[in-house]
Amino acid sequence: xxxxNPFVSALQQMRTLVSEAAGPSALAPDQPNPAANGxxxxxxxxxxxxxxxxxxxxxxxxxxxxxxxxASNVSLNDAVVDGAKAGIKFQESLQIRNKLVSAYxxxxxxxx
Numbered sequence: 001x002x003x004x005n006p007f008v009s010a011l012q013q014m015r016t017l018v019s020e021a022a023g024p025s026a027l028a029p030d031q032p033n034p035a036a037n038g039x040x041x042x043x044x045x046x047x048x049x050x051x052x053x054x055x056x057x058x059x060x061x062x063x064x065x066x067x068x069x070x071a072s073n074v075s076l077n078d079a080v081v082d083g084a085k086a087g088i089k090f091q092e093s094l095q096i097r098n099k100l101v102s103a104y105x106x107x108x109x110x111x112x
Contacts, residue, residue: 049093050093052089053086053089053090053093056082056085056086056089057086057089057090059082059086060079060082060083060085060086063078063079063082063083064079064082064083066079067079
């Protein structure tokens with residue numbers, strides 16, 4: 001019977017998640033795929049995340065405006081749910097920013 005090392009399995013799952021998160025659909029056409037050469041740039045991931053949050057908020061605003069204008073293909077439920085999703089994504093990004101600032105402050109206050 002073949003036994004799989006749990007660390008190897010966890011590493012493979014993390015690599016799969018990273019490649020999905022940094023997939024070609026998340027990149028602008030002129031940007032190289034950072035997962036292609038095995039390295040992932042933090043600034044690129046941050047920029048992509050912020051772009052996704054901004055797009056989510058813009059889509060939510062557009063859907064809410066379409067509902068307010070009486071578009072027949074937009075329901076109130078869909079508009080409210082998409083608005084809530086965009087709000088949650090924004091709050092999540094704020095929490096991540098707060099954790100990064102806290103970590104940076106802790107590192108800067110550490111005596112050498």
